[in-house]
Amino acid sequence: MDILKNFYIFPNAVRRKEGSEQLKLNIEDKRFHFYHTNDNNTKHIIIDAELLADGSSTMVLYNNITGDTYALYNFRELLQALDMMPSEFMQVLNQRGFMQIDKSGGEVFVKMFLLEGDNELASDTNDFSALNHCTKDYIHPLDWQYSWTLHDVHGSLCNDKLILQMELQQSDFWQQDIYCSHGGQAVKLHPGVNEVRFNYNESESVYLGAPNCRYKGRAIDVQRLLEQEAAK
Numbered sequence: 001m002d003i004l005k006n007f008y009i010f011p012n013a014v015r016r017k018e019g020s021e022q023l024k025l026n027i028e029d030k031r032f033h034f035y036h037t038n039d040n041n042t043k044h045i046i047i048d049a050e051l052l053a054d055g056s057s058t059m060v061l062y063n064n065i066t067g068d069t070y071a072l073y074n075f076r077e078l079l080q081a082l083d084m085m086p087s088e089f090m091q092v093l094n095q096r097g098f099m100q101i102d103k104s105g106g107e108v109f110v111k112m113f114l115l116e117g118d119n120e121l122a123s124d125t126n127d128f129s130a131l132n133h134c135t136k137d138y139i140h141p142l143d144w145q146y147s148w149t150l151h152d153v154h155g156s157l158c159n160d161k162l163i164l165q166m167e168l169q170q171s172d173f174w175q176q177d178i179y180c181s182h183g184g185q186a187v188k189l190h191p192g193v194n195e196v197r198f199n200y201n202e203s204e205s206v207y208l209g210a211p212n213c214r215y216k217g218r219a220i221d222v223q224r225l226l227e228q229e230a231a232k
Helices: 075-082 086-092 136-145 222-231
Strands: 007-014 021-028 031-038 041-048 057-063 068-072 095-104 107-115 148-158 161-170 179-182 185-188 192-199 206-209
Touching: 007 095, 007 136, 021 107, 031 057, 031 095, 041 057, 041 068, 057 075, 075 086, 086 095, 148 222, 161 179, 179 192, 185 192
Parallel strands: 007 107
Antiparallel strands: 021 031, 031 041, 057 068, 057 095, 095 107, 148 161, 161 192, 179 185, 179 206
16 A cells, blocks of 8 residues: 555645644554644544555544544445535534545545645655645545546436436546445446436435445436436
């Protein structure tokens, strides 16, 4: 595992609290040592990349209500349970996100979000200045580059069956199987053009990811899709 191979820094990305606040990241072997100093109090978070599960998404967060900095190891699953996008999670639950680590195929993809006014990541062990520095509008395109995208999605109804055609483009980084799920039914997709059939449930959208996941950031609004198809 090359822990810096897929490491991206987003300067000036997170709202800074009043008072003294600083982020620092040290890397020792495969362990991230994250430091958040807030009003002279420093919280030290250790994340061992070797121990993270493939397909997992880990987020280092600061809770603005409790004042605690912590690592959330099931970030993607929690978003599904709360039916939220990451931006909604931060806003509604009053959180700030500093670091996200996705793991697949034994490799990690890391996004580091710096405080307002900070352009370089402080460290006692590494010089991060030569790594990729990105603006906030590149977050979603970068996520797609390291996971997968759908293209040419079409849908129709036939005898209470929902028929979907779609093209799946999967990155080399993302090694987990991708499923298309609808109302408790799940079909594994393959790279390229797919056609899937479900018993239609008009109250449910279609979700992409793990079997029977429910992350609305990776959802197909079936009603809207069918209306668009009918209007052609």
